[in-house]
Amino acid sequence: MVVVRRRWFQAPWEFREAFLVTAMVIVAGFFVEYLGAGGGIPLLHLPVNAIALVIFALMVLGAGLAFRNSAVVQWLGGIPLGLALIFAIAVLSLIGGIVPQGDAVAGSLSAMLRINQIFSSWPFFLTVLFFLANLGLGLSWKLFPFSMKNLQFILFHAGFWLALSCGIFGSTDLQRFVVPIEIGKANNLGYSMNSDTPQQLPFSIFLQNFSLEEYPPQLLLYDPQNDKLLVERSQAIIQVRKGVTASWKGVEVEVVDYLSYALRGSDGEPQAADRKAGMPFAKVRISSGGAPFEAWISTGSPMLKPEAADLGGILLIMVPGSPKSFNSAVSIQGENGEQKTATLGVNQPLSFSGWKLYQMGYDEKMGKWSQLSLIEVIRDPWLPAVYLGLFMIMAGNILFFWNGIKHSEVA
Amino acid sequence: MVIDFNTAAILAMVCWTIGSLLDLLSRKSAALKLPAFLIAFGGTMVMVAYIAIYWSFLGRPPLRTLGETRLWYAALIPLAGFLVEYRWKISWLKYYCMALAGFFLVINLLHPEVFDKTLMPALQSPWFIPHVVVYLVGYVLLAASSVAALHNVSLQLRSKKNDAGETAAHYLALLGFVLLTFGLIFGALWAKEAWGHYWTWDPKETWAFLSWLAYLGYLHAFRYKIDRGKLQWYLALSFIVLLVCWFGVNYLPSAQNSVHTYTQS
Numbered sequence: 001m002v003v004v005r006r007r008w009f010q011a012p013w014e015f016r017e018a019f020l021v022t023a024m025v026i027v028a029g030f031f032v033e034y035l036g037a038g039g040g041i042p043l044l045h046l047p048v049n050a051i052a053l054v055i056f057a058l059m060v061l062g063a064g065l066a067f068r069n070s071a072v073v074q075w076l077g078g079i080p081l082g083l084a085l086i087f088a089i090a091v092l093s094l095i096g097g098i099v100p101q102g103d104a105v106a107g108s109l110s111a112m113l114r115i116n117q118i119f120s121s122w123p124f125f126l127t128v129l130f131f132l133a134n135l136g137l138g139l140s141w142k143l144f145p146f147s148m149k150n151l152q153f154i155l156f157h158a159g160f161w162l163a164l165s166c167g168i169f170g171s172t173d174l175q176r177f178v179v180p181i182e183i184g185k186a187n188n189l190g191y192s193m194n195s196d197t198p199q200q201l202p203f204s205i206f207l208q209n210f211s212l213e214e215y216p217p218q219l220l221l222y223d224p225q226n227d228k229l230l231v232e233r234s235q236a237i238i239q240v241r242k243g244v245t246a247s248w249k250g251v252e253v254e255v256v257d258y259l260s261y262a263l264r265g266s267d268g269e270p271q272a273a274d275r276k277a278g279m280p281f282a283k284v285r286i287s288s289g290g291a292p293f294e295a296w297i298s299t300g301s302p303m304l305k306p307e308a309a310d311l312g313g314i315l316l317i318m319v320p321g322s323p324k325s326f327n328s329a330v331s332i333q334g335e336n337g338e339q340k341t342a343t344l345g346v347n348q349p350l351s352f353s354g355w356k357l358y359q360m361g362y363d364e365k366m367g368k369w370s371q372l373s374l375i376e377v378i379r380d381p382w383l384p385a386v387y388l389g390l391f392m393i394m395a396g397n398i399l400f401f402w403n404g405i406k407h408s409e410v411a
Numbered sequence: 412m413v414i415d416f417n418t419a420a421i422l423a424m425v426c427w428t429i430g431s432l433l434d435l436l437s438r439k440s441a442a443l444k445l446p447a448f449l450i451a452f453g454g455t456m457v458m459v460a461y462i463a464i465y466w467s468f469l470g471r472p473p474l475r476t477l478g479e480t481r482l483w484y485a486a487l488i489p490l491a492g493f494l495v496e497y498r499w500k501i502s503w504l505k506y507y508c509m510a511l512a513g514f515f516l517v518i519n520l521l522h523p524e525v526f527d528k529t530l531m532p533a534l535q536s537p538w539f540i541p542h543v544v545v546y547l548v549g550y551v552l553l554a555a556s557s558v559a560a561l562h563n564v565s566l567q568l569r570s571k572k573n574d575a576g577e578t579a580a581h582y583l584a585l586l587g588f589v590l591l592t593f594g595l596i597f598g599a600l601w602a603k604e605a606w607g608h609y610w611t612w613d614p615k616e617t618w619a620f621l622s623w624l625a626y627l628g629y630l631h632a633f634r635y636k637i638d639r640g641k642l643q644w645y646l647a648l649s650f651i652v653l654l655v656c657w658f659g660v661n662y663l664p665s666a667q668n669s670v671h672t673y674t675q676s
Contacts, residue, residue, distance in 0.1 A: 079635040083628055090624045097617035100665045119612050167610060176607060215529045239528055322529050346532035347605045358607050378607045386609065390596050401589045404582060 013075040018084035025130050026088055029123025030113050038114045041125045043172045046381060053169045060133050064140030077137025085131040092124050120171070128168055135161050152399035159392025162385060170382025178360060179375045181207040186333075190377055203352060205375055208329040212368040215321030216240050216260070217280045217299050221248060222308070222315045230314060240282050240318065250288055251311060257283035262298075270296055276369075282318055284309060302369050320367060328359055328373040344375065355379045416523070419461035420485075420516040426454025427489065427509040434502070451509065452493065458486035458512075471530045474543045477658070478524045481515040483547045484554075488512045491555040491583075499579045507558045538601030545597060549590030550653060553626070556583035557650035563643040577639050580646055588626040595619055614665045618656035625649040 009017060033040070044052060067073040075081060096118040104116035114121035139157045142150040177190025177199055188204035216239040221230035230249070244255045261278025265271040270281040279301045285294045288311050299320045300306025308315040331341040332352050342350050344359040351357075356378045363370040430451025437443035462482055465473050473479040489512050492505030559580040566573045598619070599609040610616060629645055 079631050083631055083635070086624055086628045086631070090621055090628070093617050093621050093624070096612060096665075097614055097621060097660075098663055098665055101612060174608065323532060324529070325532050325535070347536040349604060349607070356607070360607075376607055380608070383603075383609075387600075390599065393592060394596055397589050397592050401586065404585045404589070 011071050013071070013080075015080045015084070017075070018081040019087075021081070022084040022088045022127070022130070025126050026092070026123045029121065029126040032126075033114050033122040034112055036122070038112045038121075040114055040117060040120045041122060044169075046173050049169045049172060053165055056129075056132070057136065057165075060136035061140050064137040065144060068141060073137065077134055077141065082131075082134050082138070085127060085134055088127045089124075089131060092118055092127060125168070128164065132161060132165055152396050152403065154396075155392045156396030156400065159389045159394075159396060161389070163389025163393065166382045166385040166389065170380070170386070173381050175379045177201065177377050179205055179377055181205055181328075181330075181373055181375060183207050183210055183371050183373075201355075201377060203332050203334045203355070205357070206331045206333070207373055208331065210326070210328050210362060210370060210373045212326040212362065212370065213324045214368060215324050216258075217282075217318045217321045219246065219253065219255075219282075219284075220317050220319060221251065221311075222317045223313075224315055225313065239321070240280070251316075252287045252292075253316065254285045255282050256285050256294060263304075270298070279304070280318065280320070284316065286311060286316060288312075302366050323367075326359065326362060328375065330357075330375070332357070354381070414461060414464060416461070416465075417520060419457055420520055423454040423457040423461075423485070424513045424516060426450050426457065427513060430454060431506055431509060434505075448493075451489070451505070454509070455486055455489045455493075455512075458482065458516075462486060469528050471528060472540055472543075474539065475530060475534065476524060476527075478519050478522065480543070480547065481519050483544075484551060485512040485515045485519075487547060487551045488515075488554060491551050495555065495559075495579055495583070499575060499582075501559075501575055501579050503562065504555060504559055504579065507562070508555060511554065511558070533605045536601055536605060538597055538604070542594060542597040542601055545590050546594035549587050549594055550657065552583050552587035552590065553650060553653055556580050556587055557647050559583060560643040560646035563640075564647055567640055567643065572640075577643060580643060581633065581639070584626060584629060584646055584649075588623075588630060591619075591623050591626060595623055614663060615656070615660050617665075618652070618660050622649075622653045622656045625652045 006014075063073060064077060095115060099110070099115055099118070101116060101118070104111040110116050118124055135157055139154065139161060142153050142157070177192050179187050179190050179201070181187045184207070186204045186206040188201050189198035190201050191198050219240055222228070223230050240255055240258060242255055242258045246253045259270055259272055259278075259281045261273050261275050262270040262281040263273040263278055272278070279299055281296055281298045283294060283296050285292055286309060287293075295309040296307065297309050297316060297318050298304075298307045299318050306317065308317045325345060327343050327345040327348075329341075329343050330350075331339065332350075333339055334353055338353060340350070340352055344350055344357060346359050349356045349358045358376040358378065359373070360376040361374040363372040366372075430447050430449075430453075433443050433447035433450060437447050462473060465482070473482060488508045489505060492508030495504045496502050556579075559576055563573050563576045563580060566576070598616070602611070603609040626649060629642065629649060632645065633639070633642060
């Protein structure tokens with residue numbers, strides 16, 4: 001490469017100018033943020049944000065096509081500025097990836113500059129806006145005149161433009177609420193972190209049933225005097241079942257019998273019980289130095305105390321397994337009469353008139369006996385546009401991959 | 412289980428060592444070329460078979476803990492090395508790849524994990540395997556790209572030029588970037604189904620985005636015809652961002668509430 005000595009701002013502009021202007025954008029962003037005491041960008045809602053975005057897009061496209069021979073516009077849509085802006089977004093994301101995001105002490109420098117919520121701050125927004133302008137200008141030159149050989153470029157860059165712009169501009173229209181419901185009751189109020197007053201929803205959810213399935217329980221050694229587990233959790237017997245054996249520090253344990261759902265009968269012996277009332281029971285044979293003995297132990301439930309085996313001051317305990325799945329059987333009633341009955345589960349959301357319903361949680365203290373289900377309801381009107389962008393990126397990527405393989409011979 | 416981890420890992424490393432030594436000797440006698448490849452490839456097949464057996468033993472894909480993902484790297488990284496030799500006739504990359512795979516196996520040998528068959532509900536999704544596997548292969552290609560770039564840098568420092576090596580590093584980065592993109596988008600689509608939103612700036616997401624930006628920057632710098640020799644430094648160093656994303660995020664102050672902090676037990 002020939003090294004050309006070029007003065008600052010002497011045409012053609014390249015990296016130095018790009019990095020300087022980008023740095024100025026970030027500094028200006030922090031300045032505006034500081035003036036606004038860390039209040040972040042204004043929250044525009046539909047349709048204002050959509051109109052603003054369309055006007056911005058048309059301005060970028062118009063500028064690209066009207067001034068495509070202007071040196072400044074070419075620089076604005078060129079790779080050097082693009083690289084500087086990618087670098088700037090990376091640096092701002094780096095701050096967001098290291099500094100914990102969320103609450104900060106009010107009035108602190110971090111809060112004034114919104115470093116604790118960097119992704120809704122002025123410097124981030126201005127950088128993204130500049131980046132969208134840069135990307136949009138580059139795109140306008142490949143879009144007009146259209147040529148099939150630019151298809152990969154167009155799909156990737158237009159998809160990225162769409163997903164990024166709609167994701168950022170539309171983030172204000174995202175509504176998400178938690179609806180707590182008890183079995184046998186209905187609720188149409190949603191709660192959110194940002195507000196103390198619940199929000200009236202355009203539908204109500206009736207919880208018919210909540211069910212939770214656990215993995216088999218674990219065996220552990222516990223020292224009640226010092227309130228300490230004597231076995232590292234990673235060495236516990238995971239998944240207790242009939243026939244499992246373990247030996248820790250001179251203690252031999254064998255599970256002789258196992259019942260997933262049981263209660264002690266009138267004779268004191270555990271007997272199989274129904275799923276709602278029963279709890280896991282295991283009969284263990286223990287030998288630790290002395291004569292081997294057998295005992296029943298259980299995980300307990302909110303109603304009954306757990307039972308442990310005493311090994312001379314040390315207890316062999318059984319703790320419930322982690323949740324395997326939890327589901328809510330619900331029926332939803334809309335304002336204008338529509339109705340839907342379904343079972344919600346994690347990874348199995350439900351769509352209902354523009355909203356999506358998610359199984360979020362339950363009363364964790366009660367575990368599988370929980371009478372309460374937490375349903376999260378979410379509405380994101382910008383989602384189709386973001387998804388269109390993501391699918392365009394993937395389509396462009398397939399072409400990129402294909403061409404990459406095809407042209408990858410050593411030159 | 413038919414075969415335990417220690418046996419499989421040691422067998423694989425023995426195969427890689429013998430295969431590499433034979434391959435070095437094959438420069439003198441070409442007849443050793445095929446046995447060298449078969450033995451080294453056999454080492455990788457041992458790991459592939461072990462993963463398959465382990466998978467059926469657990470009853471869930473072994474992709475949940477960092478230790479489990481290291482098994483996949485150990486199997487896939489040498490494959491990337493063999494592929495590069497096949498595609499670009501570059502033979503040295505596979506030695507690094509097998510050494511790296513051996514390194515991952517040694518970590519697992521030093522930190523044995525208990526078989527844990529549980530899989531939390533959020534991970535029980537059809538997206539789980541595509542998301543993680545696409546990332547695994549992407550990381551593998553980018554690791555190979557970074558190793559190749561490091562090799563090129565060391566050649567440069569000795570004032571040697573290696574065009575084939577630079578081409579390989581470039582195309583590995585290109586393919587790795589494509590897979591990174593798919594991994595990121597699959598993750599977003601999955602997050603929408605499981606957690607309600609496609610992007611929440613979770614620390615792992617943020618770092619995945621940063622890694623993606625690093626390679627996006629590389630591809631544009633390459634396109635702008637920046638000196639390829641200098642870009643070898645860039646490629647070699649980009650992998651550090653990826654390593655933070657993959658291992659380091661768990662230790663960052665921002666990561667306390669991340670859904671991606673893998674359980675270590």
